[in-house]
Amino acid sequence: xQVTETLNDGLKRGYTITVPAADLDAKVNEKxxxxxxxxxxxxxxxxxxxxxxxxxxxxxxxxxxxxxxxVDGAMAGHFEKSGDRPAMQPSVxxxxxxxxxxxxxxxxxxxxxxxxxxxVDFSGVAIDRLVVEPAQADIDEALESLxxxxxxxxxxxxxxAKGDQVVMDFVGKVDGEAFEGGSAEDFALELGSGQFxxxxxxxxxxxxxxxxxxxxxxxxxxxxxxxxxxKAAVFDCTIKEVKKPGEAKIDDEMAKTxxxxxxxxxxGQISERLGAEYQGAARQVxxxxxxxxxxxxxxxxxxxxxxxxxxxxxxxxxWHEENPEVEGHDHEKVEPTEEHTKLAERRVRLGLLLxxxxxxxxxxxxxxxxxxxxxxxxxxxxxQEREFFQYIQQNAQAQQQVRAPLFEDKVIDLILERAxxxxxxxxxxxxxxxxxxxxxx
Numbered sequence: 001x002q003v004t005e006t007l008n009d010g011l012k013r014g015y016t017i018t019v020p021a022a023d024l025d026a027k028v029n030e031k032x033x034x035x036x037x038x039x040x041x042x043x044x045x046x047x048x049x050x051x052x053x054x055x056x057x058x059x060x061x062x063x064x065x066x067x068x069x070x071v072d073g074a075m076a077g078h079f080e081k082s083g084d085r086p087a088m089q090p091s092v093x094x095x096x097x098x099x100x101x102x103x104x105x106x107x108x109x110x111x112x113x114x115x116x117x118x119x120v121d122f123s124g125v126a127i128d129r130l131v132v133e134p135a136q137a138d139i140d141e142a143l144e145s146l147x148x149x150x151x152x153x154x155x156x157x158x159x160x161a162k163g164d165q166v167v168m169d170f171v172g173k174v175d176g177e178a179f180e181g182g183s184a185e186d187f188a189l190e191l192g193s194g195q196f197x198x199x200x201x202x203x204x205x206x207x208x209x210x211x212x213x214x215x216x217x218x219x220x221x222x223x224x225x226x227x228x229x230x231k232a233a234v235f236d237c238t239i240k241e242v243k244k245p246g247e248a249k250i251d252d253e254m255a256k257t258x259x260x261x262x263x264x265x266x267x268g269q270i271s272e273r274l275g276a277e278y279q280g281a282a283r284q285v286x287x288x289x290x291x292x293x294x295x296x297x298x299x300x301x302x303x304x305x306x307x308x309x310x311x312x313x314x315x316x317x318x319w320h321e322e323n324p325e326v327e328g329h330d331h332e333k334v335e336p337t338e339e340h341t342k343l344a345e346r347r348v349r350l351g352l353l354l355x356x357x358x359x360x361x362x363x364x365x366x367x368x369x370x371x372x373x374x375x376x377x378x379x380x381x382x383x384q385e386r387e388f389f390q391y392i393q394q395n396a397q398a399q400q401q402v403r404a405p406l407f408e409d410k411v412i413d414l415i416l417e418r419a420x421x422x423x424x425x426x427x428x429x430x431x432x433x434x435x436x437x438x439x440x441x
Contacts, residue, residue: 001074006108011115011303013084016095017074017107019067024105027066028059063101071107078109086111087303112303117356125293125419130282130426130434134274138428142270143250150257151190153243159206160242162192166204167241170215174233181225182233186240197223200235211239278431285434287412290419291350302348311336311344358411365406373402 001023007014032054037047039054071092079085090111099105153165160166166189172182191201199217207213215235223229248254252262260266315336320326336344357363374392378385392398 001070003074003078007110011087011112011301012110013113014108014110015078017071017109019070019074019105019107021102021104024063024066024070027070028055028062031062031066032058067105070105074107075109084111085114087114088112088305088309112305114303114352115300117300117353118298120294120297120353120357122415122418123420125290125297125415127286127289127293127416127419127421128424129286129421130431131423132278132282132426132428132431134271134278135428138274139267139270142274143267146258146266147248147250147254150248150254152246152248153188154246156242156244158242159208160191160204160239161244162205163190163245165190165243165245166207166239167243168237168239170235170237172233172235174228174231179228179233182235204237204239207237207239207242209239209242213237213239278428281431281435284438285431286416286421288438290412290415294350294353294415295346298349298353300349300352302345302352306348307341307344308336310348311341314343314347315340354408354411357414358407361411361414363407363410363414365403365410369406370399370403373406377402 001020002018004016004018005014006016029051032051035058036049036051036054039049040046041049041053041057044050044053075090075092088111090109093108095106095108096103156164168187168189169185170183170187171178173179174182189195189201189204191204193201195201197217197219200215203215203217204213215237216232217235218232219225219228219230221230250263255261255263255266258266260269312334315334316329318340319334374389375385377392378388381388392402
């Protein structure tokens with residue numbers, strides 16, 4: 001087998017691979033010899049089928065396998081010897097299209113090699129890490145917000161109004177017969193909440209404690225229970241109590257409604273949550289500072305195919321953000337602009353730099369970290385967590401999409417350990433202003 005260089009221009013590489021017919025024939029014979037003891041054929045005992053007959057029966061298919069294996073082996077050997085790493089899948093084309101058995105096989109292979117990324121001294125990188133401690137005012141604001149969601153009701157005299165709560169027993173009937181799931185006792189219903197079918201809550205406005213009333217409604221045509229869809233129904237209601245919204249007290253009792261043992265415990269949980277939110281926002285700012293500085297530290301050739309692909313993806317994504325009404329991808333091709341290409345060059349440069357450093361430092365994403373990340377994403381699909389988890393486990397590309405940001409964050413942390421990082425205490429508003437700058441950039 002012969003490998004001849006045909007192109008060496010920047011990162012572009014081209015080679016001709018010639019596989020002698022004798023090598024292919026030998027590989028086919030090797031495969032036939034290996035399989036012969038297990039093959040049975042009419043008129044011959046197992047393992048005794050003549051080689052000539054085996055070649056006639058299976059030779060064409062095995063020749064295809066031999067070609068593929070030989071070319072794959074030649075490519076692997078070339079990359080191991082040259083040290084090249086292709087930026088994208090190499091283009092491999094058989095050049096002698098009129099090939100016939102007995103001819104040599106000629107293959108043309110072209111690709112773009114990943115560039116050599118120079119070493120970087122990170123000791124000159126200086127980063128301000130913003131630190132925000134949750135203020136008492138922020139905790140109090142969060143408590144007040146929680147209090148508004150923890151509705152309480154107190155007994156009132158007089159008629160029920162929208163926003164009040166009615167406690168009642170009811171029995172629902174269709175054609176005079178009570179239906180399953182249509183009855184309840186001591187049911188608390190906030191009028192105007194939309195909890196019941198349209199028209200039900202409105203007809204309870206004006207009722208008083210001790211009253212009995214019949215509420216006539218019609219189930220929607222698209223109602224989930226098909227046997228009730230579109231049917232007229234009567235609910236016999238006994239009003240036991242009418243309540244009005246009460247002022248929510250920020251105390252231990254309110255804290256218990258949110259799963260905390262006491263108000264102090266709830267304040268502690270809020271402080272931790274706010275601290276985590278501030279820390280996450282500060283991390284975004286630190287990461288942008290670091291990437292901006294790294295972008296100016298190194299220069300090297302970029303594979304045009306990677307830049308082109310990234311620019312196309314950026315242009316496509318931004319187009320959809322500007323045209324949210326278009327959900328599919330069956331629209332005209334979005335051509336990248338010069339601005340898109342410039343951003344793509346930055347992303348590719350930084351991506352290659354971080355990948356090179358991660359490889360040199362043997363950065364690994366553990367199975368436990370992957371599992372945790374997948375579980376976190378699965379929570380976005382309530383009721384389908386198991387299906388989502390299985391999809392990721394069975395899809396290599398999806399796994400890479402989960403692993404990539406984890407790997408990048410680990411490399412970022414590695415660089416921050418070698419850079420000069422100074423903690424800078426700021427207010428929540430100052431942190432927010434820095435985050436907004438990122439969104440506008």
